Amino acid sequence: MTQPTTSIQKIGVLTSGGDSPGMNSAIRAVVRACAYYNIKCVGIRQGYEGLIHNQMSELGARSVKHIINKGGTFLQTARSEEFRTPEGRQKAFDHFKKNELDALIVIGGDGSFTGANVFHKEFNVPFIGIPGTIDNDIFGTDFTIGYDTALNTCIEAIDKIRDSATSHNRVFFVEVMGRDAGFIALSSGIASGATNILIPEEKDSLEELFESLQKSEQAGKNSSIIVVAEGEELGNVYDLAKATEKRFPEYDVRVTVLGHIQRGGNPTCMDRVLASRLGVAAVEGLLENKTNVMAGSRANKIVYTPIEEAIKKHNEIDKELIKVAKILAI
Ligand SMILES: Nc1ncnc2c1ncn2[C@@H]1O[C@H](COP(=O)(O)OP(=O)(O)O)[C@@H](O)[C@H]1O
Numbered sequence: 600m601t602q603p604t605t606s607i608q609k610i611g612v613l614t615s616g617g618d619s620p621g622m623n624s625a626i627r628a629v630v631r632a633c634a635y636y637n638i639k640c641v642g643i644r645q646g647y648e649g650l651i652h653n654q655m656s657e658l659g660a661r662s663v664k665h666i667i668n669k670g671g672t673f674l675q676t677a678r679s680e681e682f683r684t685p686e687g688r689q690k691a692f693d694h695f696k697k698n699e700l701d702a703l704i705v706i707g708g709d710g711s712f713t714g715a716n717v718f719h720k721e722f723n724v725p726f727i728g729i730p731g732t733i734d735n736d737i738f739g740t741d742f743t744i745g746y747d748t749a750l751n752t753c754i755e756a757i758d759k760i761r762d763s764a765t766s767h768n769r770v771f772f773v774e775v776m777g778r779d780a781g782f783i784a785l786s787s788g789i790a791s792g793a794t795n796i797l798i799p800e801e802k803d804s805l806e807e808l809f810e811s812l813q814k815s816e817q818a819g820k821n822s823s824i825i826v827v828a829e830g831e832e833l834g835n836v837y838d839l840a841k842a843t844e845k846r847f848p849e850y851d852v853r854v855t856v857l858g859h860i861q862r863g864g865n866p867t868c869m870d871r872v873l874a875s876r877l878g879v880a881a882v883e884g885l886l887e888n889k890t891n892v893m894a895g896s897r898a899n900k901i902v903y904t905p906i907e908e909a910i911k912k913h914n915e916i917d918k919e920l921i922k923v924a925k926i927l928a929i
Pocket residue numbers: 615616617647677678679680681682683684707708709710711712713714715717732
């Protein structure tokens with residue numbers, strides 16, 4: 600990028616919503632890119648709460664050393680109820696002005712982008728979003744920051760579960776995160792050799808599940824791993840396990856909920872590189888006077904998607920992956 604002509608002199612950065620591995624790498628990239636382009640950068644603590652309560656401080660290039668490899672977010676994150684109110688956002692804007700900020704970079708999920716968009720409509724605050732969530736459920740990017748790390752955490756855990764499943768001839772129901780989306784379940788299920796994968800994007804039935812378990816048995820399988828997305832509509836892992844035990848009293852059924860281990864840990868190389876690229880892209884975007892967009896990566900190229908599309912549209916589940924999972928579970 601050539602040296603930009605812009606009125607933006609000072610950018611505030613925050614992380615909001617659920618934390619995800621790689622958020623620190625993204626903050627570092629934003630701070631360093633600002634330093635590179637001679638723009639001031641201010642770190643806002645605990646998402647929108649930090650704007651409302653004036654918790655922020657200037658960050659220089661050296662202040663983000665040794666964090667590229669750390670999970671979580673050193674700025675901390677929050678789900679701010681106060682920011683959902685006009686009074687809360689007024690306080691946030693007062694502190695935005697008081698600190699002489701010109702724009703915001705919001706690292707978070709669809710909820711955080713919705714909040715930024717509302718804030719922009721009310722106070723005309725320029726902002727760019729960076730997709731940080733393990734769920735990979737944001738339109739406008741092939742991958743969100745944290746997804747790859749979460750997948751690797753899942754397969755490491757499911758590999759361990761497999762050891763117990765095969766040693767005891769057990770049927771394991773494993774719940775992975777994904778409040779509304781099955782991306783984590785589908786990819787981690789394929790990569791860990793699951794016999795069945797249940798995701799909210801597909802219509803599933805107990806009959807089909809039972810039939811498939813029977814087929815597995817007839818095909819000579821002594822154990823099964825069924826990966827279930829948190830948002831699966833057929834039921835949660837406990838209900839599914841109970842129904843399976845009722846239908847097949849001879850099966851030894853167990854449940855594991857992977858939970859928040861999926862949200863932590865050192866980010867993978869993929870997530871660190873993605874976070875680094877999107878952090879730079881967000882700063883450059885603002886300097887090119889882009890606003891109300893999300894910086895994402897599609898087919899390995901940086902793209903800026905209008906924030907309303909990023910919030911409202913959904914990435915389709917890849918049918919080819921569903922087919923692969925079915926074929927390989929023979
Ligand atoms: N409609 C909205 N108006 C104002 N702020 C919102 C709105 N929706 C979300 N937010 C803000 O964004 C925060 C994060 O949203 P949330 O859905 O919890 O996480 P994520 O960004 O990970 O999807 C919320 O706690 C709230 O402060």
